[in-house]
């Protein structure tokens with residue numbers, strides 16, 4: 554019987570939903586890779602881009618863990634009217650203003666362009682950092698709708714699913730088109746080469 558080798562990749566996150574999503578994608582597209590969750594407490598850093606935050610986190614993780622390992626950071630960006638806000642502050646803004654706060658800030662503006670962005674940052678076996686970005690473009694709805702998902706899902710209508718918010722299309726449909734799944738696709742492609 555040929556021996557099957559497995560390659561271990563650590564995913565540093567406290568979020569079990571993200572781990573399940575990444576494990577399912579690897580199991581389907583790149584069996585042989587085992588994704589292991591690592592819970593490493595991380596210092597939060599304020600910076601202008603998700604990439605900068607992700608790279609800072611990787612460097613601090615490297616003091617505790619041997620590569621390869623990766624992390625994922627995401628945010629919601631209201632493009633023109635709020636000039637990208639909440640962006641890197643999404644987590645904090647979700648906890649304070651929530652979806653209703655974003656709707657209030659936008660008022661009845663006709664320009665409601667927004668996007669979700671996810672960055673996966675990987676430190677490979679040779680300590681080299683790679684980043685993979687996934688984006689989903691859309692608009693902010695006029696009111697919060699839907700019950701599935703989390704965060705800003707009830708107020709985001711993807712251009713890929715017109716008329717329905719991320720919270721209305723269901724998790725499976727969202728996972729097929731989300732910013733996170735697009736970043737993940739690029740990570741899997743990197744290991745497929």
Ligand code: IMP
Nearest residue numbers: 626627628629643644647703704705706
């Ligand atoms: P995180 O880096 O994935 O934890 O994302 C930071 C914040 O961005 C979250 O607390 C959410 O408010 C928001 N966010 C990120 N991804 C999503 C998503 O897929 N749907 C809705 N909100 C999201």
